[in-house]
Amino acid sequence: MRAAILALALCGACTPDIVAGAYLCGPEQSCPDGQVCNGPDNICVLPGAALPFECGDKITEVEPNNASTAAQPIPNLACVSPLVQVKGCTPTSDTEDWFVFDVPAQCTATEATIRLSFPLAFEQLSLGLDGTATGTVAACGVNLAPDDGTDVLCLEQAVTAGSKHAVRVARSGVGNCGGECGFNRYTLSLQLGTP
Amino acid sequence: MIPRLSQLVTAICLLGLLASRVHAEKGDIVIDIPGERSPENKLLLGGIAGAGFLAGALGAYFHFDSRSASDDVAADSYTGQAWTREDEELVDRADRSRSRAIIGYSVGGALLVGAAIYYIVTEPKSETAVIRPHGRGSPTVSPTEGGALLGGMWSF
Structure with missing residues (x-):
């Protein structure tokens, strides 16, 4: 004892x-x-x-932008642009957000680099460009700490001068706690540059 | 003050020894022959004690394993890290090892206490032999080369 x-x-x-x-x-x-x-x-x-959960007061995304036809513009990008960031949110009532950007006509050999980061606590998000390219973790090209609380998806896509492109951020249906945490916040970063 | 069990056993042995000496007469030679443990007794005693140490060592191993896993996830301030499945597995490991450590310590402790009790209970009794010199005669001393030989006749 x-x-x-x-x-x-x-x-x-x-x-x-x-x-x-x-x-x-x-x-x-x-x-x-x-x-x-x-x-x-x-x-x-x-x-x-x-x-x-709440989206917070730092959101720069403007609703309604739930379809490609109502996409929020990301204006004034140069051929080699500084990083542009949009703080967005997909609450339960919002399944996807669309953004659109133009590549200046005078650009040559331009590549768009898009990064989407979001807390891994809530429903995972997906990143798409023009309905074809899809953001992946591998494309980020950096060693992300697996437990820093954030998921990151990246996408690098060659774009032609004078073209218009649509970026889609959507809830993926994965990791939503069986519907209990079907929401998330995100930061969308976009940059044009030479490949 | 309450005497310990070992003290009681020692006192009883001494009383027995003194009682046996009562039968010795003046001039007799009294010899105490300490009892010896049988090989089986030693083997059993060593086995119980060894098992106790082994169980205790296992308890210590799991104790340190539990502490290690526990320390890996313990935090007293903001870590900047997310709570992951790996962290949960560390907590589970700490719990499992904690249970095993408690079992190891308990079994080891019980076996060591059991070994100590068995050691005391199976303590072999010493025997007393009385040597009576024949006829109460005097011992003989014979000189030898470089010394002397002491002789005599006794019965016991």
């Missing part, structure tokens, strides 16, 4: 001690035992402190 009590005392520190706010939410809002995912910042918190 004494041995058992001593063993219990010795192993008292064998259970991990994780304070609230230490971890970002994992896939499908996963968190350490006793903690839940906070919607506004996807950080694991105590259940009493958790708030529902």
Whole structure:
């Protein structure tokens, strides 16, 4: 009996001690035992402190942009442009967002680099260009930390001068907690340059 | 003050020894012959103690494994990392190893205590032999080359 009590005392520190706010939410809002995912910042918190998902006030995406015909323009891109970012959101009621950009007519040998990053806590998003090219993790060309709380999709596509292109960001139906976390926030980055 | 079991056993042995000495008469030679453990007894004793140490060592191994897994996910401030399936597996491993460590320590401790009790309970009794010199005669001393030979006749 004494041995058992001593063993219990010795192993008292064998259970991990994780304070609230230490971890970002994992896939499908996963968190350490006793903690839940906070919607506004996807950080694991105590259940009493958790708030529902919200897009936040830094969104620069403009609705309605749920079809290619209603795509939000990304204006004023140069042949070699600075990085343009759009902060977007796909709440439960919004399955996809469209953006459109023009390649200046004077460009030669131009490539569009598009990057979509989003928290892995909520439903995964997909990235598409003109209904043909699809963003992939491999195309990002960087070693992403697997547990930094963010998924990144990239797409590099040669574009011709004077052409118009449509970018589609959509919920993929993957990792949506059985419909309980069918939403997400994202950052869409676009840059034109020479390949 | 409550005497320990080992002290009680020692006291009982001493009383037995003294009682046996009562039968010795003046001039007798009294010899204590300590009892010896049988090989089976030693083997069993060593086996129990060895199993206890082995179980305790296994408990320690799982204890350290549990601590290692636990330390890998423990956090007292913001880590900037997401909670992943790997983290959950580490927590599960820490729990599993913790249970195994408790079992190992408990079994090991019980076996060592059992070995100690068995050691005390099976302590072989010492025997007392009384040597009575024949006729209470005096010992003989015969000179030899470089010394002397002490002789006599006793019965026991």
